[in-house]
Amino acid sequence: MKSMRLLAGKTQQHMAELVDISRKWLTKFNVNKVHEVHLTHAEGIIAGIYRVITIVMWLALAENILRNLAQLGVDKEIADMFYNWTFIYYNYELFIYPLRAIICGLVLSLLIVSSIDTERLEKNQTS
Numbered sequence: 429m430k431s432m433r434l435l436a437g438k439t440q441q442h443m444a445e446l447v448d449i450s451r452k453w454l455t456k457f458n459v460n461k462v463h464e465v466h467l468t469h470a471e472g473i474i475a476g477i478y479r480v481i482t483i484v485m486w487l488a489l490a491e492n493i494l495r496n497l498a499q500l501g502v503d504k505e506i507a508d509m510f511y512n513w514t515f516i517y518y519n520y521e522l523f524i525y526p527l528r529a530i531i532c533g534l535v536l537s538l539l540i541v542s543s544i545d546t547e548r549l550e551k552n553q554t555s
Contacts, residue, residue, distance in 0.1 A: 470534045477527050477534075484523045488516045 493500070495514070497507035516523070 470538050474531055474534050477531055481524060481527050484516065484520075484527075488520060491516050 491513050494510040495512075495517075497510060498504060
């Protein structure tokens with residue numbers, strides 16, 4: 429289960445980097461098409477949600493390190509104080525899955541709006 433969470437986190441990070449790289453590539457190598465690419469409000473929201481997801485993952489990592497201090501060689505008295513910290517561990521899905529659903533909804537809405545805008549643009553060009 430933990431390895432699946434790590435894989436999902438890495439996948440999200442790679443997707444965010446891929447979107448950023450593709451925009452930079454478009455603006456660098458297709459200078460004449462730069463004016464055809466318009467940022468939407470959804471892209472800013474998606475970036476913000478990815479930041480929240482990243483914060484939750486860092487908190488999960490910090491909690492995991494604190495819970496396993498005994499295996500890291502820290503004094504048992506100190507390690508026992510943090511052993512029962514499981515808030516993010518048991519609620520990880522409650523934090524992450526709704527955020528992922530919002531991202532999927534936003535990406536889907538971008539596709540639909542893009543299709544509508546394309547049809548509207550084609551109608552305006554033909555008239």
